[in-house]
Amino acid sequence: MKLMSDTQFIRKVELKRELIPSFEAFPFHLPVMRNFEELSLHPNVTYIIGENGMGKSTLLEGVAIALGFNPEGGTLNFNFSNYDSHSPLDQYLRIIKGFDRPSDHFFFRAETYYNLATNIEELDRELSTAPKIIDSFGGKSLHEQSHGEAFFAAFMNRFTGHGLYILDEPEAALSPLRQMSMLARINELVHLGSQFIISTHSPIIMAYPEAKMMQLSEEGMEQVNLEETSHYSMMKQFFENKDRLLHHLFK
Numbered sequence: 001m002k003l004m005s006d007t008q009f010i011r012k013v014e015l016k017r018e019l020i021p022s023f024e025a026f027p028f029h030l031p032v033m034r035n036f037e038e039l040s041l042h043p044n045v046t047y048i049i050g051e052n053g054m055g056k057s058t059l060l061e062g063v064a065i066a067l068g069f070n071p072e073g074g075t076l077n078f079n080f081s082n083y084d085s086h087s088p089l090d091q092y093l094r095i096i097k098g099f100d101r102p103s104d105h106f107f108f109r110a111e112t113y114y115n116l117a118t119n120i121e122e123l124d125r126e127l128s129t130a131p132k133i134i135d136s137f138g139g140k141s142l143h144e145q146s147h148g149e150a151f152f153a154a155f156m157n158r159f160t161g162h163g164l165y166i167l168d169e170p171e172a173a174l175s176p177l178r179q180m181s182m183l184a185r186i187n188e189l190v191h192l193g194s195q196f197i198i199s200t201h202s203p204i205i206m207a208y209p210e211a212k213m214m215q216l217s218e219e220g221m222e223q224v225n226l227e228e229t230s231h232y233s234m235m236k237q238f239f240e241n242k243d244r245l246l247h248h249l250f251k
Helices: 056-066 110-125 133-137 147-158 176-190 230-240 242-250
Strands: 010-015 038-040 045-050 093-097 104-109 163-168 195-199 212-217 220-224
Touching (some): 056 093, 056 104, 056 163, 056 195, 104 110, 104 147, 110 133, 110 147, 133 147, 147 176, 176 195
Parallel strands (some): 045 195, 045 212, 104 163
Antiparallel strands (some): 010 093, 212 220
């Protein structure tokens, strides 16, 4: 696969450790922050993975806000808030950019996508001569679709290529078949010069070839391959010896 290194939009994320007042307070007490100094990103796809509570979403959120995205997701043009719960991490991150600039951008957050859909409908009700925002998502109200259909509408219609796409748990409402379709869509967009940063629990979503995979644990952050992840080994054990695993679980 040809790497799009000449169109890498973000090269590195650095933590301004010297400015952090205390590593005992949120979010700096999280495992990901203890030994974190910098994260070099893959020009195509970088995965941030790990168990709940390790700081995956907090890290992605901080990067997105530092780049100018709305904490609840959307493009750089969205400016709405239903609940200000984001951490101040963005103030302590340094984003090292590449020479090229993306012509498309999107921060996808599964947990706040409903809020984004509501904001789109509110904006489209305002009188304007500009095209409706929902047209760029396929033209059908996101609230009138299932969660999976609404998620996929963004991936298929709103993402146009030569873009920077930050995705937080995009598999949340997607069936295994849709997750595989999403892999195909990621591949299309990569070949259109796009860069992805993805937080996920799904071994299917993690399977993009030659991607960089950073696993967060109590020890910090380390680069792994798919077969070394707990997500992959757990699913492999389950399907290869389901009865034995269930026996131990139910004891």
